[in-house]
Amino acid sequence: EDQVTQSPEALRLQEGESSSLNCSYTVSGLRGLFWYRQDPGKGPEFLFTLYSAGEEKEKERLKATLTKKESFLHITAPKPEDSATYLCAVQTTGKLIFGQGTTLQVKP
Amino acid sequence: KAGVTQTPRYLIKTRGQQVTLSCSPISGHRSVSWYQQTPGQGLQFLFEYFSETQRNKGNFPGRFSGRQFSNSRSEMNVSTLELGDSALYLCASSTGGVDQPQHFGDGTRLSIL
Numbered sequence: 571e572d573q574v575t576q577s578p579e580a581l582r583l584q585e586g587e588s589s590s591l592n593c594s595y596t597v598s599g600l601r602g603l604f605w606y607r608q609d610p611g612k613g614p615e616f617l618f619t620l621y622s623a624g625e626e627k628e629k630e631r632l633k634a635t636l637t638k639k640e641s642f643l644h645i646t647a648p649k650p651e652d653s654a655t656y657l658c659a660v661q662t663t664g665k666l667i668f669g670q671g672t673t674l675q676v677k678p
Numbered sequence: 679k680a681g682v683t684q685t686p687r688y689l690i691k692t693r694g695q696q697v698t699l700s701c702s703p704i705s706g707h708r709s710v711s712w713y714q715q716t717p718g719q720g721l722q723f724l725f726e727y728f729s730e731t732q733r734n735k736g737n738f739p740g741r742f743s744g745r746q747f748s749n750s751r752s753e754m755n756v757s758t759l760e761l762g763d764s765a766l767y768l769c770a771s772s773t774g775g776v777d778q779p780q781h782f783g784d785g786t787r788l789s790i791l
Binding site for chain 2: 601602604606611612613614615616619621657659661663664665666667668669670671
């Protein structure tokens with residue numbers, strides 16, 4: 571059965587304290603792995619697409635990496651405005667399967 | 679470039695009623711997908727429309743249906759509403775390629791009394 575698992579469920583960091591979010595997946599026929607950010611009361615905002623193992627993408631303080639079984643979202647020197655829920659999703663034939671998300675809180 | 683627009687933003691209904699939600703995709707996008715988001719189940723795929731045809735479907739009962747118009751705008755209908763249908767309903771659009779990212783609207787918050 572296709573499945574996406576994110577860990578941890580919640581993460582609290584001090585401003586400037588770097589960390590990583592994990593997304594592990596078991597799917598047949600991976601077409602792409604996507605990272606989204608969701609703020610309260612808003613829809614998910616697209617961040618990155620990764621297609622093959624070894625691929626990396628960066629945007630400001632965020633860096634996403636992909637292996638054959640998991641993806642990491644590294645956040646370097648986070649700021650309070652990085653506080654949000656980060657969602658990982660995998661594209662299989664016909665649909666996106668989402669993980670439950672990691673809620674990140676960055677304290678000043 | 680305008681994003682995905684969903685209307686209405688909030689809706690309150692009672693059990694047994696039906697509801698129609700609307701989604702306007704990003705200009706040029708031909709694929710529209712619908713998702714249900716709840717605290718317990720997270721984001722779950724309902725269905726996808728591409729060029730006015732349902733291309734994929736999730737595991738939801740037949741009370742959930744949708745359609746897409748020639749201008750790519752889409753509507754989702756839920757009949758015989760149940761308390762468990764209370765959720766945030768999200769619409770996402772993309773160009774239609776299977777590996778292309780989907781871009782989401784801010785959703786319709788549906789509450790069933």
